[in-house]
Amino acid sequence: MAQHGTSAWSAVMALARAERPDGSAAASIRPLFAADPERFARFSWAADGLLLDLSKTSLSPAVLAALLDLARAMDLPGRRDAMAAGAAVNVTEGRAALHLALRAPARAGFRVGAEDASAEVHATLARMREFAVAVQDGRLRGATGERFTDVLNIGIGGSDLGPAMVARALWTPAAPLRAHYLGNVDAHAWEEIRPRLDPRRTLVLVASKTFTTQETMTNAALVRGWLAAAVGEAGVGGHLAALSTNLAATAAFGIAPERVFPFRDWVGGRFSLWSSIGLSLAIALGWEAFDRLLAGARAMDAHFLGAPLEANLPVLLALAEVWHVDGLGLGARAVLPYDERLARLPAHLQQVEMESLGKQVTLAGAPVAQRTGPVVFGEPGTNSQHSFMQLLHQGTTPVPADIILVANPAHPHADSHRKLLANGLAQAAALMRGKTLAEVRAEMAAAGTAEAEIARLAPHRVFPGDRPTTTLLLPRLDAFTLGQLVALYENKVACLGILWDINAFDQWGVELGKQLTGPILRALEGAPQKAQDGSTAGLLAAIGRAQSGG
Numbered sequence: 133m134a135q136h137g138t139s140a141w142s143a144v145m146a147l148a149r150a151e152r153p154d155g156s157a158a159a160s161i162r163p164l165f166a167a168d169p170e171r172f173a174r175f176s177w178a179a180d181g182l183l184l185d186l187s188k189t190s191l192s193p194a195v196l197a198a199l200l201d202l203a204r205a206m207d208l209p210g211r212r213d214a215m216a217a218g219a220a221v222n223v224t225e226g227r228a229a230l231h232l233a234l235r236a237p238a239r240a241g242f243r244v245g246a247e248d249a250s251a252e253v254h255a256t257l258a259r260m261r262e263f264a265v266a267v268q269d270g271r272l273r274g275a276t277g278e279r280f281t282d283v284l285n286i287g288i289g290g291s292d293l294g295p296a297m298v299a300r301a302l303w304t305p306a307a308p309l310r311a312h313y314l315g316n317v318d319a320h321a322w323e324e325i326r327p328r329l330d331p332r333r334t335l336v337l338v339a340s341k342t343f344t345t346q347e348t349m350t351n352a353a354l355v356r357g358w359l360a361a362a363v364g365e366a367g368v369g370g371h372l373a374a375l376s377t378n379l380a381a382t383a384a385f386g387i388a389p390e391r392v393f394p395f396r397d398w399v400g401g402r403f404s405l406w407s408s409i410g411l412s413l414a415i416a417l418g419w420e421a422f423d424r425l426l427a428g429a430r431a432m433d434a435h436f437l438g439a440p441l442e443a444n445l446p447v448l449l450a451l452a453e454v455w456h457v458d459g460l461g462l463g464a465r466a467v468l469p470y471d472e473r474l475a476r477l478p479a480h481l482q483q484v485e486m487e488s489l490g491k492q493v494t495l496a497g498a499p500v501a502q503r504t505g506p507v508v509f510g511e512p513g514t515n516s517q518h519s520f521m522q523l524l525h526q527g528t529t530p531v532p533a534d535i536i537l538v539a540n541p542a543h544p545h546a547d548s549h550r551k552l553l554a555n556g557l558a559q560a561a562a563l564m565r566g567k568t569l570a571e572v573r574a575e576m577a578a579a580g581t582a583e584a585e586i587a588r589l590a591p592h593r594v595f596p597g598d599r600p601t602t603t604l605l606l607p608r609l610d611a612f613t614l615g616q617l618v619a620l621y622e623n624k625v626a627c628l629g630i631l632w633d634i635n636a637f638d639q640w641g642v643e644l645g646k647q648l649t650g651p652i653l654r655a656l657e658g659a660p661q662k663a664q665d666g667s668t669a670g671l672l673a674a675i676g677r678a679q680s681g682g
């Protein structure tokens with residue numbers, strides 16, 4: 133298999149350094165359109181109605197061919213198939229990464245060793261469905277006999293971001309229940325949600341893969357007390373359910389086994405939206421919506437597993453990222469959904485991508501020879517345009533952007549939607565085209581600006597251009613297309629793990645902070661302090677003084 137420095141990687145890197153035959157640099161985009169009137173058709177692909185346009189990147193036919201060679205040299209198809217076959221691709225934890233099984237049909241026959249993963253997934257899905265429908269039709273009620281109107285999911289990271297993002301995208305007032313998501317251990321979060329809830333009508337899901345996460349357990353205890361005060365200690369159990377892999381811990385917390393919805397350790401937290409971690413969605417949005425979400429992801433998985441590399445959306449998205457990160461040295465990427473309903477998508481993708489790809493050693497534990505995952509951030513358009521887009525247009529750090537467009541809105545305001553789409557398309561065009569000094573000067577002269585003013589202002593008005601964007605176009609945003617979109621990014625992440633030869637499925641980088649929290653917490657509780665670094669000790673003392681009014 134090719135490692136960085138071997139021929140397939142070298143070929144990509146050589147193209148990144150090379151000038152093209154027409155004299156343009158590897159990062160320039162505009163000449164590619166001039167050279168090929170068919171560029172859009174050649175550099176855009178679709179899968180089940182979802183369109184991926186990479187034409188506004190500097191991928192040339194030669195670069196794409198070299199990247200596809202790299203994918204073959206890294207045995208992307210073989211390693212992708214091994215992942216789907218339940219191999220222990222998460223080598224540091226000795227686990228499979230089989231989230232594809234969560235959205236596959238029962239007959240798909242996914243296995244992890246001797247375990248029939250598909251059968252297990254579908255047994256849990258059947259229980260989730262029964263539970264969700266019973267809550268919705270009022271067969272399952274709270275301790276005081278009232279119907280549940282609200283579901284509160286307590287979880288953090290992968291046990292929060294995915295479901296919260298989907299609920300934000302798909303919830304409408306016609307939905308069966310309202311959904312709320314409590315993640316942060318900062319009790320201001322709980323204080324913000326609490327006034328919206330009536331404990332007698334609230335169903336609480338404690339969502340935690342490990343069921344040991346400090347934030348979740350703290351919030352669960354807080355909310356449990358709130359429930360007990362309203363419905364009595366004996367009634368609390370009727371308001372609780374758990375979503376977890378740790379059945380011993382859910383039992384110790386006092387959650388009845390029939391209210392525990394399990395999943396297995398081969399589901400990574402950031403890929404767990406499709407497991408019982410999605411129960412809040414099945415309850416609040418309805419089973420059909422959850423089922424369609426799975427169907428959309430399933431369609432994307434089928435495409436990922438079956439389409440040839442050169443027309444495979446997750447593969448192409450990953451190859452473009454390799455080009456940007458390694459070839460062009462661009463260490464960040466913006467996610468700009470031009471759809472307010474996708475407001476939480478950047479936050480979800482931050483975890484999916486950065487927790488997966490923020491790695492510095494190969495699978496074998498050697499230092500990586502190339503850059504790995506970029507910083508991911510984002511905000512819906514058009515809000516982003518009035519915030520950080522200035523830097524993307526004129527800053528000294530070019531940042532590739534994913535622009536996500538939805539052709540048909542779910543509202544009747546056609547004028548607003550046309551303006552939204554126009555803005556998204558215009559941002560991508562502006563980033564690519566830029567504006568030269570000569571163009572600025574000509575524009576200002578045509579507007580009658582005095583020469584002195586032109587000389588003073590023109591440099592400020594220049595846009596370098598050649599800044600890459602990737603456009604994703606959805607026909608509409610619904611449960612199916614959202615499932616496709618999220619699975620596209622998940623599968624892209626798996627591809628990048630393979631291309632960079634890193635483990636995309638562990639997250640050791642979160643451990644040190646957790647470890648250090650213990651002694652610092654004890655110090656805040658007043659116990660004799662363990663030796664802290666000078667800054668932490670100073671800050672602890674300052675907090676102490678501020679808390680005692682000093």
Ligand SMILES: O=P(O)(O)OC[C@H]1O[C@](O)(CO)[C@@H](O)[C@@H]1O
Pocket residue numbers: 287288289290291339340341342343344345348401402487639642
């Ligand atoms: O579901 P759990 O076990 O509570 O973990 C929550 C999150 O914490 C992390 O382990 C990181 O701290 C994530 O990977 C995970 O999604």
